[in-house]
Amino acid sequence: MDLTPLVVSFVTFFGIYLILALSMNLEYGLTGLPNFGKVFFYSVGAYTSAFVVSRLMLALGGASLVPWSAEAAVFREELARSEPWLAIGLFLLCLVLAALVGAALGSLLSSPALRVQDVYLALILLVVAEIARVYVRATEGFIGGPHGLGGIPNPFRFIEGAGPRGLAYAGLVLALAAGAYVLVERITHSPFGRLMKAVRDDELAAQVLGKRTHWVKAQVMAVGSALAAVAGVLYAFFTEFVGTEDFDSQLTFTVLLMVILGGAGNHRGVVAGTLIMTAIDRFTRPSFLALLGLQLPVDINYARHALIGVLLVLLILYRPQGLAPEGRVRTAAREEVRHLGVSS
Amino acid sequence: MSLLEPVPLLEVEGLTKRFGGITAVDGLTFTVAEGEWVGLIGPNGSGKSTLFSLLSGVERPDGGQIRFAGRSLVGLPPHQIARLGLVRGFQIPRLFSSMDGLENMLVAEKDHPGEGLAAALAPGPFVEAERQAARRAAWWLTAFGLAGQAPLLASELSGGQMKLLETARALMGQPRLLLLDEPAAGVAPALAQGIFQKLRRLREEQGITLLTIEHRLDLLFDHVDRVLVLHQGRLLADGPPGAIAEEPRVLEAYFGTAHWGPRREGAHP
Ligand SMILES: Nc1ncnc2c1ncn2[C@@H]1O[C@H](COP(=O)(O)OP(=O)(O)O)[C@@H](O)[C@H]1O
Ligand SMILES: [Mg+2]
Numbered sequence: 001m002d003l004t005p006l007v008v009s010f011v012t013f014f015g016i017y018l019i020l021a022l023s024m025n026l027e028y029g030l031t032g033l034p035n036f037g038k039v040f041f042y043s044v045g046a047y048t049s050a051f052v053v054s055r056l057m058l059a060l061g062g063a064s065l066v067p068w069s070a071e072a073a074v075f076r077e078e079l080a081r082s083e084p085w086l087a088i089g090l091f092l093l094c095l096v097l098a099a100l101v102g103a104a105l106g107s108l109l110s111s112p113a114l115r116v117q118d119v120y121l122a123l124i125l126l127v128v129a130e131i132a133r134v135y136v137r138a139t140e141g142f143i144g145g146p147h148g149l150g151g152i153p154n155p156f157r158f159i160e161g162a163g164p165r166g167l168a169y170a171g172l173v174l175a176l177a178a179g180a181y182v183l184v185e186r187i188t189h190s191p192f193g194r195l196m197k198a199v200r201d202d203e204l205a206a207q208v209l210g211k212r213t214h215w216v217k218a219q220v221m222a223v224g225s226a227l228a229a230v231a232g233v234l235y236a237f238f239t240e241f242v243g244t245e246d247f248d249s250q251l252t253f254t255v256l257l258m259v260i261l262g263g264a265g266n267h268r269g270v271v272a273g274t275l276i277m278t279a280i281d282r283f284t285r286p287s288f289l290a291l292l293g294l295q296l297p298v299d300i301n302y303a304r305h306a307l308i309g310v311l312l313v314l315l316i317l318y319r320p321q322g323l324a325p326e327g328r329v330r331t332a333a334r335e336e337v338r339h340l341g342v343s344s
Numbered sequence: 345m346s347l348l349e350p351v352p353l354l355e356v357e358g359l360t361k362r363f364g365g366i367t368a369v370d371g372l373t374f375t376v377a378e379g380e381w382v383g384l385i386g387p388n389g390s391g392k393s394t395l396f397s398l399l400s401g402v403e404r405p406d407g408g409q410i411r412f413a414g415r416s417l418v419g420l421p422p423h424q425i426a427r428l429g430l431v432r433g434f435q436i437p438r439l440f441s442s443m444d445g446l447e448n449m450l451v452a453e454k455d456h457p458g459e460g461l462a463a464a465l466a467p468g469p470f471v472e473a474e475r476q477a478a479r480r481a482a483w484w485l486t487a488f489g490l491a492g493q494a495p496l497l498a499s500e501l502s503g504g505q506m507k508l509l510e511t512a513r514a515l516m517g518q519p520r521l522l523l524l525d526e527p528a529a530g531v532a533p534a535l536a537q538g539i540f541q542k543l544r545r546l547r548e549e550q551g552i553t554l555l556t557i558e559h560r561l562d563l564l565f566d567h568v569d570r571v572l573v574l575h576q577g578r579l580l581a582d583g584p585p586g587a588i589a590e591e592p593r594v595l596e597a598y599f600g601t602a603h604w605g606p607r608r609e610g611a612h613p
Contacts, residue, residue: 183465190464191456191474194443198451201440208400209452209517210426219461265442329447332471333478340482340494342446 006291008166012238014278015173016231019180020251021258021274022267023227026184028256029264030193031220032200034118037109037125038255040132041225043247044105045098045232047136050149050242052094057153060086068144073151077240080153091155091237098229106225107218114214129249137244148243152236173234180227184267187223189330196220197265197329254281257308261315263322272323280307351414353378353521353553354399354430359408361394361577368394370577371408376521381547381554383564383585386574387598392557393435395574396523400432401425412521427454429520433527435557437510439498445509446494449481452516481516487542488512489535504531511539515546521553528558536560540567565589573597 020042027033035041054067057076065072080087109128113121139145156172159165187193198206199213206213236242254277262273282288284304289296315322328334334343352375361369369391376382384392397403399410401422410417412430420428440448456477457463458470467474485491488508493501501509511527527543528536544567546552558564565571565585573581573588575597581588588594 186467187461187464190467191450191453191459191470191477192461192464194447194451195459197443197447198440201442202438204402204422205434205438205440206451207422208402208426208432209513210423210431210454211451212423223461326442328444331450332467332474333446333450333481336475336478337446337482337494340446340485340491342444342495 002163003291004163005166006288008163008170009288009291010278010282011170012166012173012234013282014275015170015177016234016238017255017258017278017281018177018271018274019227019231019234020255021262021270022177022180022184023224023231024255024259025262025264025267025270026187026196026227027220027224029259029266029270030188030200031196031217032118033110033113033217033220033224034122035125035221035224036122036249036252036256037129038228038252039247039249040125040129041102041106041228042232042235042251043129043132043242044102044225045094045229045234046236046242046247047143047232048098048101048229049094049233049236050143050152052097053090053152054143054149056090057086068141068147068149070150073149076151077153077157080155080157082158084158087153087157088155091233094233094237095230098233099226102229102232103222103226106221106223106228109225110214110218110221113217126249126252129247129252133244133247133249144242146244148241148245150241152240152242154237154240169238173238176230176234180230181267181271183223183227188267191331192216194329194331254308257312260322261311263324263326265326266322266324269322269324276311277308280304280311352376353380353413354555355409355411356399357409357411359395359398359410360406361391361398361403362406367577369398369405372574372577372579374572374579374582376553376555378553379547379551380570381544381556381568383568383571384555384557384574385559385561385564385571385598386580390574391577392574393525394577396432396525396557399425399523400430402432426517429518430523431514431517431519431521432523433510433514433525435525435529437506439501439506439509439513441499442497444495444497445485445490445501446478446481448498448509448513449485449516450477452513453477453480454518484512484516489538504535507531508539515552519552521555524554524556526557526559528560528563536563540564543567561589 020038024035024038027035057079058065058067058072061079063075065075109125112124136142137146143149154165154169156165156168159168195211195216199216203213258273258277259270261276263269284300286300354376357373359369359372386392398405401420405418412428417425440451456473458467458473463470485494490508490512493505507527507530511524514522528539540563543554547554568585571585571588572579573594580597581591581594
């Protein structure tokens, strides 16, 4: 049996989920910002890709087709196969654009945090995500609208054979996830990271020490949302399709659970949490099990919810702080005053 | 005010704050000169902590003026007021509970050039600033006898240590005017005297201006230049400690009797 599709699916989803979870850890775990609209910023990345690719490829290829038509999708797939650099260039363009759009929307949507408490911020973001999804689903012509939009060609279209192509893409996703890990680690172990935690622990105390806490939140939301949008780009180019059903708010809570399971504030813990959740997520999907040649007589989808529920209960009972404790902020300060016994 | 007198560092005029039906601060007018140490006393609920919140921008006044170093503070957000040099402590310490003593101190570093997001990505040029902040933090921690607490989480400290750490942290913020709300509350009597000695030395060495709330009048009166007495949000008396201790209205308001009864601390929430 060829396990390549299975490996590709698992690794790609792990990488995408990891980027989402790390961004959530930055926002919620370290800064205390409950971004319950995570899936919205993820969809921003996916839809930016769909928009850019569907229009630009037709324009560059000189085809006057309806962007969301089946013929246009086929045209794009063919163009990507014959013009590798065009496909790769467009993919990179989408990554950059999505990150910028995500950052702008993230900092914009952090502004309710100036006025309302965390619970309300969480609700506002959740509602934004739901409204956006419902709006797209109901709007014919908005980047595929209710039907979705296909033909977002994998940048490695030029590689013959789904197996090698998938592996190349999975490797790329994993590399970007590693980059995201390095980024969030750097931010966390810096004076800025220390300030993020201070905002989380006691925002007013940080303010009366002269810290512009709203600006800290806006910047964290910008970085977190840029990362989520990048994850959305990776998703769109993997499935080569965007549709509203993939951007249900349930994903936000799955990602939140990865963070809580791993240990809010600890990125290494979040990697472990993401691995566990990705395994649960993948192995309870009929389409994934089919790759193993398994066809179950029951609807395995329900097992996912049951497993997550059991996990949550166990977590609350035995390890409410998650798998890994948070740890200290490591900066040059620690070695400077090592004599105080603070080096850790 | 005569022309010979310097412009006060802090000028408060007609300051008023209402919470629903309660007027917590009621038309307060007073000044604090640069380098002065002023004590603030008054029975429970007389508006002392509310006054601090108004001065630090945590609460907005319903009326009146606050001028600090010639600038109006009313309407400024707390972080701007702090950056002008007015730093406050809280009656109940507000530490960063999941962070250790060192981290609590470092957050207070004023105008840290390495505290931005860009500096997090390229820390190289800012390492020296961070090291310098660490040395200052260690100095203050040692000065307050907290060197051993530097590696401990703030939530692991005793109540007295929390109070000390909050005071040290406020000083780390390089205040020009420091507002302390019962800095010796919950601290052993011997240590309380030590804190006030330390504050006195700081004032002499660094010229910090202090406004301090304290219930242990004996302790306070030993150190301050002047005492403000609040009663029901109003200024009841303003004068040197010696005169205040003799003032019948103060004794009346504070103890309900016109003599120094057995010394009690206002049973404070
Ligand atoms: N946030 C608030 N909301 C409502 N009432 C308050 C608030 N803060 C203080 N008060 C009331 O204002 C009065 C003054 O309180 P406070 O300034 O804490 O006094 P003190 O510090 O002198 O004990 C009290 O009656 C108190 O109940
Ligand atoms: Mg008080």
